[in-house]
Amino acid sequence: MPLVLTEEQSMLRDSARGFITDKAPVSHLRQLRDSGDADGFSRELWKAFADMGFTGLLVPEQFGGSGLGCVEAGVVMEEIGRTLMPSPFLSTAVLAASALSRGGNEAQKSAHLPRIADGSMLAAFAIDEGTKHRPLHTSLQATRAGNGFKLNGAKALVTDGHVADLLVVVARSAGSAGDRKGLTLFLVDPKAKGVAIERTVMVDAHNAARIAFDNVEVTADGVLGEVDDGAGLLDNILNIGRGAVASEMVGLSEEVFGRTVSYLKERKQFGKLIGEFQALQHRAAQLYIDIEITRAAVLKALQALDADIDNAGTAVAVAKARAGTTATLAVQEGVQMHGGMGMTDQFDIGFFMKRARVCQELLGDSNFHAGQLARAKGY
Amino acid sequence: MTDLDQFRSETRAWLEANCPPEMRKPVVNDDDVFWGGRNTRFASEAQKVWFERMRDKGWTVPDWPTQYGGGGLDPAQAKVLREEMAAISARPPLSSFGIWMLGPALLKYGTEAQKAEHLPKITAGLIRWCQGYSEPNAGSDLASLQTRAESDGDDFIITGQKIWTSYANYADWIFCLVRTDAAAKKHDGISFILFDMTSKGVSTKPILLISGKSPFCETFFDGVRVPKSHVVGTVNRGWDVAKYLLQHERAMISGLGDRSAGRPLGQIAADSIGADDQGRLDDAMLRSQIAAFEVDEAALASAAERAVDLAKAGQGHPAFSSAMKYYGTELNKRRHEILMSAGGIDALEWESDRSRGGLRPRAWLRTKANSIEGGTSEVMLGIVAKRILDLPGA
Numbered sequence: 001m002p003l004v005l006t007e008e009q010s011m012l013r014d015s016a017r018g019f020i021t022d023k024a025p026v027s028h029l030r031q032l033r034d035s036g037d038a039d040g041f042s043r044e045l046w047k048a049f050a051d052m053g054f055t056g057l058l059v060p061e062q063f064g065g066s067g068l069g070c071v072e073a074g075v076v077m078e079e080i081g082r083t084l085m086p087s088p089f090l091s092t093a094v095l096a097a098s099a100l101s102r103g104g105n106e107a108q109k110s111a112h113l114p115r116i117a118d119g120s121m122l123a124a125f126a127i128d129e130g131t132k133h134r135p136l137h138t139s140l141q142a143t144r145a146g147n148g149f150k151l152n153g154a155k156a157l158v159t160d161g162h163v164a165d166l167l168v169v170v171a172r173s174a175g176s177a178g179d180r181k182g183l184t185l186f187l188v189d190p191k192a193k194g195v196a197i198e199r200t201v202m203v204d205a206h207n208a209a210r211i212a213f214d215n216v217e218v219t220a221d222g223v224l225g226e227v228d229d230g231a232g233l234l235d236n237i238l239n240i241g242r243g244a245v246a247s248e249m250v251g252l253s254e255e256v257f258g259r260t261v262s263y264l265k266e267r268k269q270f271g272k273l274i275g276e277f278q279a280l281q282h283r284a285a286q287l288y289i290d291i292e293i294t295r296a297a298v299l300k301a302l303q304a305l306d307a308d309i310d311n312a313g314t315a316v317a318v319a320k321a322r323a324g325t326t327a328t329l330a331v332q333e334g335v336q337m338h339g340g341m342g343m344t345d346q347f348d349i350g351f352f353m354k355r356a357r358v359c360q361e362l363l364g365d366s367n368f369h370a371g372q373l374a375r376a377k378g379y
Numbered sequence: 380m381t382d383l384d385q386f387r388s389e390t391r392a393w394l395e396a397n398c399p400p401e402m403r404k405p406v407v408n409d410d411d412v413f414w415g416g417r418n419t420r421f422a423s424e425a426q427k428v429w430f431e432r433m434r435d436k437g438w439t440v441p442d443w444p445t446q447y448g449g450g451g452l453d454p455a456q457a458k459v460l461r462e463e464m465a466a467i468s469a470r471p472p473l474s475s476f477g478i479w480m481l482g483p484a485l486l487k488y489g490t491e492a493q494k495a496e497h498l499p500k501i502t503a504g505l506i507r508w509c510q511g512y513s514e515p516n517a518g519s520d521l522a523s524l525q526t527r528a529e530s531d532g533d534d535f536i537i538t539g540q541k542i543w544t545s546y547a548n549y550a551d552w553i554f555c556l557v558r559t560d561a562a563a564k565k566h567d568g569i570s571f572i573l574f575d576m577t578s579k580g581v582s583t584k585p586i587l588l589i590s591g592k593s594p595f596c597e598t599f600f601d602g603v604r605v606p607k608s609h610v611v612g613t614v615n616r617g618w619d620v621a622k623y624l625l626q627h628e629r630a631m632i633s634g635l636g637d638r639s640a641g642r643p644l645g646q647i648a649a650d651s652i653g654a655d656d657q658g659r660l661d662d663a664m665l666r667s668q669i670a671a672f673e674v675d676e677a678a679l680a681s682a683a684e685r686a687v688d689l690a691k692a693g694q695g696h697p698a699f700s701s702a703m704k705y706y707g708t709e710l711n712k713r714r715h716e717i718l719m720s721a722g723g724i725d726a727l728e729w730e731s732d733r734s735r736g737g738l739r740p741r742a743w744l745r746t747k748a749n750s751i752e753g754g755t756s757e758v759m760l761g762i763v764a765k766r767i768l769d770l771p772g773a
Contacts, residue, residue, distance in 0.1 A: 285763035297678035370670035379645025
């Protein structure tokens with residue numbers, strides 16, 4: 001398959017870009033942050049996302065979605081990355097939709113997927129527990145109780161956790177931290193007894209929560225996929241999410257880079273445009289090259305996810321690792337080349353730096369994914 | 380099954396039946412590469428058989444027109460053939476500056492007579508070409524070249540010196556940049572001309588490099604008589620041809636670092652250094668360097684694939700080969716630094732049989748030229764800054 005967007009994918013990109021740049025420029029995020037908005041995103045824009053069909057991109061057609069793939073989800077994420085639009089797209093339309101459509105039984109799918117597609121339900125995916133993303137080290141305990149389970153433990157960095165109508169929770173039902181065997185996914189009502197949700201205001205002014213589970217009862221109907229054998233399903237959900245976050249970082253990197261190059265062409269010092277200085281030209285050229293190469297690696301991963309998801313792990317690891325280092329470089333160069341202006345809150349560039357830092361940690365940073373690659377290659 | 384799937388399965392079967400097992404091993408030394416030419420010899424029967432079968436199929440240059448001995452494959456088919464060859468680690472049957480550099484320029488700028496004369500000899504491996512570009516005082520500033528061609532009736536008389544001429548001492552013909560108008564501005568007085576290296580007045584002298592090898596020569600022209608009909612494109616417009624050829628040269632050089640079909644670097648390192656009880660390379664810092672390198676290497680491979688697909692879709696940028704050349708060569712230097720570190724003390728041996736004549740350190744040193752030849756990294760970044768980013772004064 002050619003490593004370029006198809007005509008349909010390009011049209012999707014154009015419509016997403018048109019909508020997002022018009023309705024949710026960076027000033028939208030700034031306004032939500034400054035007003036201390038309780039939701040942390042705009043429900044009105046989420047409704048509009050649903051009307052445009054974006055919320056149901058990964059929802060199969062029989063459940064009211066459009067049944068498209070990871071490349072399409074990546075296209076939308078990239079546009080989100082350009083303006084840093086706060087949106088439940090990643091949590092609900094990518095992670096939860098994938099979890100339900102890949103792991104859910106018919107009852108679970110019909111109960112939730114149509115509501116994700118029509119924008120009436122928000123969902124969050126709860127995986128991380130410790131300081132770093134370590135899926136196999138999940139230790140939130142699921143113990144059998146009656147015909148169901150009781151959950152005990154805590155999750156962190158749950159994107160949109162405080163506004164979610166449904167939680168997808170990864171828990172350990174057997175074995176111990178580090179084991180692949182013994183992981184089970186659960187659907188949990190955030191209003192259930194014993195669930196305590198703390199919204200955590202983050203550096204990037206995007207949504208996140210810490211969630212504690214204290215003897216939370218889940219019936220057998222709440223099990224998503226196989227008991228104790230959730231690792232395969234989890235890998236696939238995480239890899240889809242990683243591809244999406246990598247796409248967001250490509251959009252973010254390119255936007256920062258575009259703004260920086262424009263600045264090099266307008267800022268004068270020593271009687272010259274600073275873009276005339278070779279020291280800056282070469283760094284700009286290196287960054288351009290880095291971003292183009294990363295873009296190719298990310299598209300490769302998204303296509304691999306759509307073609308054969310069980311064998312896409314290496315391509316996804318490459319993409320997320322690259323996207324993380326590229327975005328980190330892009331925002332650092334962005335601030336540095338904007339000089340003192342780059343340090344001001346009034347200027348948008350700092351928002352990109354903060355979001356890039358969060359995107360690095362989301363679903364595994366560059367070191368984590370380079371390590372995954374090394375393990376996959378046997379060294 | 381689509382036509383392309385059909386082509387893939389036929390190609391796979393043909394390669395399986397026709398590629399000798401010896402030709403499915405990584406290229407290790409110079410003998411493993413077949414360059415063709417008047418004085419060439421095959422290093423083995425397998426090399427000969429593989430070359431002849433591929434030549435007869437038109438697959439020494441799969442995407443050139445069949446009338447010139449190419450395979451006439453469209454870009455999608457050529458990509459399938461590359462993928463299927465990579466899948467069995469098949470060696471290229473023929474390596475040639477005629478294929479990578481001169482051919483594309485001739486196809487675009489050559490007369491029908493020039494194409495008919497030269498291209499079939501390239502695809503059949505009969506003539507080996509070298510490139511007369513750099514001069515002692517024209518390196519990064521290539522357009523300041525001084526080798527002059529003076530008009531004499533139907534001929535030019537060429538006098539001057541080239542340097543860094545790869546394998547000039549083995550080459551049969553040269554494609555050469557010469558100054559045909561000394562009064563014009565430096566880019567406007569250059570012509571691109573072809574001539575036989577056995578012409579009277581041509582001599583070569585190998586240059587010993589830090590690798591202890593001599594892949595490059597100094598090449599001297601002392602009144603070499605060349606028919607004017609050997610100019611490619613328009614007289615004094617040779618810079619257009621030169622730049623077009625450089626794009627192909629840079630694309631070729633950027634691919635040098637792509638060894639993804641071979642053994643993973645981390646395993647090569649583990650062979651010599653060992654692994655810990657969890658199977659991880661027993662040098663944590665080197666392991667992270669290698670992993671970071673392999674991330675970048677895989678990403679570059681995708682970018683190379685995408686560059687071809689973008690060009691095919693008419694969305695490519697002509698200067699993008701400079702971006703790829705920069706990244707590919709810097710990456711290849713990194714690769715060899717890692718290989719030296721992985722080899723440790725063993726990789727320092729320069730002559731022993733054990734080290735196969737110092738294969739690894741010599742290869743390491745050779746890669747230092749990657750970011751100089753075909754345009755330095757700094758020149759590449761300048762081109763990207765100017766032509767792609769449109770930065771002022773670049």
